[in-house]
Amino acid sequence: MSSRENFKSFIPAEKIIPELTIKAILVGALLAIVLGSANAYFGLYAGMTVSAAIPGAVMAFALLKPLKGNILEINIGMMGASAGTALAAGVIFTIPAMVLLGAWTEIQYLETTIVAMLGGTLGVLWMVSLRRALIIKTDLPFPEGVAVAAVLTTTVGDGSEQTATQRSGMWLLIGGILGALLKFGQVGLKAFHGQLQGIVNIGRFNIGGGDHNGLFYGGLAASPALLGVGWIIGPKIASFVFVGGLIGWVILAPLIALAVGIPSPTTPGQISDALTMGSGSLNVGRLIGGWWAVDYFSITTKPC
Secondary structure (H helix, E strand, O other), rough: OOOOOOOOOOOOOOHHHHOOOHHHHHHHHHHHHHHHHHHHHHHHHHHOOOOOOOHHHHHHHHHHHHHHOHHHHHHHHHHHHHHHHHHHHHOOOOOHHHHHHOOOOOOOOOHHHHHHHHHHHHHHHHHHHHHHHHHOOOOOOOOHHHHHHHHHHHOOOOHHHHHHHHHHHHHHHHHHHHHHHHHHHEEEOOOOOOOEEEEEEEEEEEEOOEEEEEEEEEEEEOOOHHHHHHEEEEEEEEEEEHHHHHHHHHHHHEEEEEEEHOOOOOOHHHHHHHHHHOOOOOOHHHHHHHHHHHHHHOOOEEEE
């Protein structure tokens, strides 16, 4: 039999210590709300989510260690964070489709809560029945699970490992504070722009019987959220995202713009956004805003 068949748990089964305690549940619920909200924002902003298992383990350790939490209680807190982010990802990648398809005119909070509750329950029930097939009877390495286990075992380590985990928690806190200050200065105080962008008209072309402008767009954005996501996913996955962006922005969007034109802002809100994108120039902002609309395949206004 495989080593997973004969796996010996870190805490022996005959040893009884607190696990499903009030403080562990409260910490898990808190982390689920905080990290789930962050993951929902990242998913809608960047089009992808990141697992909160490792940062959740570090944060659960930092919150429960002063309360004399043991490794099992910290594991409960970490699982709350991980479950919250997974549920948030499931919601943001499915529920907005109801609005895009026209089935809903707005997000229905009660229905969304019921769907999320049923989806989470089904996920747990399916994993109970499939645990042996997907975890025990498989050779997958589960690197993130191994990393989380390494973090959790620091609660009973020799002290040096605990210091390393405490330093990790401190860096998480420092990174969060710096990111919040940068975002507040950018969005709240509007002290500086978070991105530089511009668009150039390179002439008119007749593609498929339509005479439209050929445009070249260039932009650069600085986002603490995207920097953090890029650091977590690593260069390999980040390169996939980068190539996907090149396909969308450099190949597909120009072809669509040449074929159907650039949509123009019509509502007061769209005009205001266009002025912001164009740094006060409605003509430049109209082109940039239309370019973004084309790239996301959401041409709903009259082409120019």
